[in-house]
Amino acid sequence: MKKIINEFLNLVKERNGDEPEFLQAVEEVAETVLPYIVEHDIYYGKNILLRMVEPERAITFRVCWVDDSGEIQVNRGYRIQMNSAIGPYKGGLRFHPTVNMSILKFLAFEQVFKNSLTTLPMGGGKGGSDFDPKGKSDGEIMRFCHAFMSELFRHIGPNTDVPAGDIGVGAREIGFLFGMYKKLKNEFTGVLTGKGLSWGGSLIRPEATGYGTVYFAQKMLETKGQDFKGKQVVVSGSGNVAQFAVEKSIQLGAKVLTMSDSSGYIYDSEGINNEKLAHIMYIKNVKRGRISDYLETYKKAKFVKDKTPWEVACDIALPCATQNELNESDAKTLLNNGCLCVAEGANMPSTLGAVRVFQKAKILYAPGKASNAGGVATSGLEMTQNSLRFNWTREEVDLKLKEIMSNIHDSCIKYGKNEDDDYVDYVKGANIAGFVKVADAMLAQGIV
Numbered sequence: 249m250k251k252i253i254n255e256f257l258n259l260v261k262e263r264n265g266d267e268p269e270f271l272q273a274v275e276e277v278a279e280t281v282l283p284y285i286v287e288h289d290i291y292y293g294k295n296i297l298l299r300m301v302e303p304e305r306a307i308t309f310r311v312c313w314v315d316d317s318g319e320i321q322v323n324r325g326y327r328i329q330m331n332s333a334i335g336p337y338k339g340g341l342r343f344h345p346t347v348n349m350s351i352l353k354f355l356a357f358e359q360v361f362k363n364s365l366t367t368l369p370m371g372g373g374k375g376g377s378d379f380d381p382k383g384k385s386d387g388e389i390m391r392f393c394h395a396f397m398s399e400l401f402r403h404i405g406p407n408t409d410v411p412a413g414d415i416g417v418g419a420r421e422i423g424f425l426f427g428m429y430k431k432l433k434n435e436f437t438g439v440l441t442g443k444g445l446s447w448g449g450s451l452i453r454p455e456a457t458g459y460g461t462v463y464f465a466q467k468m469l470e471t472k473g474q475d476f477k478g479k480q481v482v483v484s485g486s487g488n489v490a491q492f493a494v495e496k497s498i499q500l501g502a503k504v505l506t507m508s509d510s511s512g513y514i515y516d517s518e519g520i521n522n523e524k525l526a527h528i529m530y531i532k533n534v535k536r537g538r539i540s541d542y543l544e545t546y547k548k549a550k551f552v553k554d555k556t557p558w559e560v561a562c563d564i565a566l567p568c569a570t571q572n573e574l575n576e577s578d579a580k581t582l583l584n585n586g587c588l589c590v591a592e593g594a595n596m597p598s599t600l601g602a603v604r605v606f607q608k609a610k611i612l613y614a615p616g617k618a619s620n621a622g623g624v625a626t627s628g629l630e631m632t633q634n635s636l637r638f639n640w641t642r643e644e645v646d647l648k649l650k651e652i653m654s655n656i657h658d659s660c661i662k663y664g665k666n667e668d669d670d671y672v673d674y675v676k677g678a679n680i681a682g683f684v685k686v687a688d689a690m691l692a693q694g695i696v
Contacts, residue, residue: 253282260301267350269571272600273357274301276615280676281683284663296687301357305329306349307403311377313395315388325396327375327403327411330356333689336407337373338363338624338631340414343421345380351571352376355414358595359624361682362617365656368628373409375400381416382536393424401429406437406634412627413442415570418488419454438634441627450630452645453623458492458593459646460622460653461566465591466500467657468612469564471672472588477501482562482587484508485569486532486539489593489620493566494525506557508569509539513557516542516549561585568593576601583609592616603675610671618656618678625652656681 260274278297285291307327315321326349329337339359342352352374360372379392404411413422422442429439436448443449452459462476469475479502483490486507494504503519507528516524527545531537540551558565558578565587567574571594579602582590589612592598596616598606606613626649633639640648656678663684664677 249283249286252286253278256282256297259298263302264350264353267353269350269596270353270357272572273354273596276596276600276603276675277357277361277679277683280673280679284680284683290691291687294691296690297683299690300331300360300683300686303328303330303353303356304332305403306353307375308349309399311379311392311396311399313388313392316385321392323377323379323392325375325377325399326352327400327409328352328356328373329403329409330372330374331360331686332371333686333693334364335369335371336405337409338370338412338627339372339374340376340412341417341421341425342374342376342414343379343381343416344376345378347376347378354571355595358617360686361679362621363624363628364682364685365618365621365659365678366625366628366652367655367685368625368652370410370624370628373411374414375411376414376417379416381421386420389421390424393421394428397425397428398432401432404429404439406439406631410438410627410631411440412624415487418442419444438631441630443630448630448634450626450633450645451640451642452649453626453630454488455492455495456626456649457489457620457623458494458568459496460625460649461489461493461568461591461593461619462496462500463622463650463653464614464619464657465564465566465589465612467654468589468591468614468674471661472612474588475500476564479503479563480505480561481564481566482506482557482560483566483568484513484557484573484597485567485594486528487568489623490566490568491525491529491532493568493593494520495522497564497566498522498525502564505562506560507539507542508557511538511540512551512553512555514539514542514549514551515557515560516546518548558582562587564589564591566591566593567597569597570594571596572599574598574602576605578602579605583611588612590614591619593620595620607673607675610669612674614660614674615678617682618660618674621656622649622653625649
């Protein structure tokens with residue numbers, strides 16, 4: 249089996265040797281899915297996974313825009329349309345200087361499995377640009393978004409490809425992108441998700457990824473007869489996902505100790521309550537400041553520069569910042585400090601070494617494709633509401649989100665449970681459950 253896996257990975261590496269993030273994502277999936285393929289004749293010999301790792305379409309384009317000083321700037325735009333076997337391509341747009349083909353291919357590949365797990369009819373895609381919105385004026389961001397969409401609009405549509413937000417793309421950016429799409433196409437459709445409530449957005453969508461991560465962690469804890477109440481929680485990040493993961497953790501009775509950004513992390517031994525969280529939301533969403541600004545108001549807290557919060561003792565860790573933020577050493581520190589549950593709010597925030605540490609220790613560990621699927625699930629619900637020209641209530645959407653996260657958890661148990669000791673390998677479970685639905689659709693549709 250090891251030989252089969254290595255031969256497959258070597259072939260993928262030959263084609264994508266300069267794309268480390270993508271290769272990491274493929275390796276994590278191949279280690280669990282290839283043994284399953286070999287054991288099931290329906291998939292064996294069809295090169296299903298090899299077809300899955302190759303994007304159906306990879307689009308790159310130039311984005312020219314004018315900054316506030318009148319200088320012409322040039323960025324690169326991307327859209328990776330990975331797999332449409334079960335529905336239109338669906339996945340976010342990321343605006344960040346680190347954006348490149350490797351990162352977007354890894355995100356698109358993960359998205360295929362994540363969207364499959366939701367059971368909603370959505371394929372996988374991802375896109376974005378190396379444009380950095382930090383420090384830019386609203387006018388500059390509008391001009392960039394309009395220029396970006398003036399090319400992207402040719403490749404997307406409500407039944408073709410439905411982008412959403414991601415890092416660097418929030419409600420403001422989605423608004424500018426949608427405005428230009430509407431103008432160019434002369435139609436009002438649900439082509440982007442994460443829209444404002446007054447023009448086609450869904451209630452709970454901003455909260456969905458963070459809430460869903462906590463709902464999934466709660467289901468994992470229930471398998472051990474535990475819950476969030478009284479637990480100490482360490483969270484990384486301070487953007488949308490982290491904010492609402494903290495909010496839901498507080499609602500469930502946990503004590504949240506940390507949040508972070510690229511400059512470091514804050515540690516509040518008294519716990520981040522709703523009032524303190526509201527202040528962090530003001531700092532990050534309105535003031536657009538740094539997490540260290542928290543100490544100007546809450547002076548008893550500590551700020552640790554240029555470090556991640558995994559050295560803080562906790563019961564539950566929620567990585568909600570970015571890829572590969574939690575390494576093997578961090579994982580060992582978490583275990584030594586008594587961490588019993590890790591649920592990923594970000595996409596692939598744990599390195600392969602860290603994942604193996606968690607698996608070897610047999611703690612509750614959920615990969616992002618399962619635990620953070622609530623965001624894209626609610627985007628799927630937004631698409632449905634747009635098609636119906638109808639809006640569900642906050643309670644209805646939240647109930648559907650909880651049900652979807654519960655169903656994803658059940659699927660992970662179905663394919664990931666070890667009958668010998670009742671340990672659930674959520675990585676294996678999520679990968680195989682996501683694979684089966686897409687693979688069945690690909691087989692049914694032939695070699696296309």
